[in-house]
Amino acid sequence: MRHKTARIFVVCSLALAVCGALSTVHAAPQIGKPAPDFALKDIYGKLYKLSEFKGKVVVLEWINQDCPIWRGKAAQLNETYKKLLAPKSRPGVPVKKLRSDVVWLCIDSTHYMTGERNRAFFVLNGIAKPVLMDPDGKVGKAYDARTTPHMFVIDKNGILVYDGACDNARSRKKGAELVDYVAQAVEAVLAGKPVPTPKTNPYGCSVKYARR
Helix, strand or coil: CHHHHHHHHHHHHHHHHHHHHHHCCCCCCCCCCECCCCEEEECCCCEEEHHHHCCCEEEEEECCCCCHHHHHHHHHHHHHHHHHHCCCCCCCCCCCCCCCCEEEEEEECCCCCCHHHHHHHHHHCCCCCCEEECCCCHHHHHHCCCEECCEEEECCCCEEEEEECCECCCCCCCCCCCCEHHHHHHHHHHCCCCCCCCECCCCCEECCCCCC
16 A cells, blocks of 8 residues: 555656646747737846837847857847948948837846846947846747747737748858848838748757756
8 A cells, every 4th residue: 555655656746747847838929929028127227128119120139148159140140230220331330320110139048147248248349239138038938039049020019020040041052142031021021011931940059048
C-alpha cells in the first residue's frame, strides 16, 4: 500500500510539472491581430507605452549587444531606421528632424544586461534609437521574441503586420537581391498597401531570458 501511494505521488508530481511547463509556453502574436501592449522604461528612465503610439507605425527590434549577429546588423538596422524616419538624411550627417508617424523602439530582454551598458554602447556607436529594458522578459515572451535581432512592425491601428527577420540574408539564394523586410513592411503600411511578406523566420542569437 505504501509503494502504491508513493507511485501515485510520483505520477501526480510529474503531471504537475508538465502542467507547469505548459503554462510557461507563450503563444506567438498573430499577424492581423492587435499587438500585445506593454509599458517599459528606457535606459534613461523614461516610460514608453505601446498604446501611446496609436496613429503611428511602430517598429520593435529585439537587441543584445553581446550577440555578434545583432552587433553585425546594428549599423544596417540603424541605416534602415534613419532611412524610414529621416528619408532626406545623408550618411555621416546628423539627423535633425524625424518623421512623426513612425516610431522605432529597441527592446532588450537579456536578463543580465544593464541600462548603463546599453547607454555606453549606443552612444559609442552613434545609435540614437530608444532602448527599452525588459529584464524579466515579460514583453519578450508576450511577443515570442526568439532571436537578436527579431523584428516586429505594428500599423497605425495597433495591428501586428510583420514578424520575423530584418532581412533575407540567411535565406536568399546566391546572387539574389537582399530584401530589407522591415523597410518593405513600413513603406507598405505608409502607402496603404498590404505587407508583401508579413512573416519570416528570424535569425540570430537566442534571447537570453531569465531562468525560473
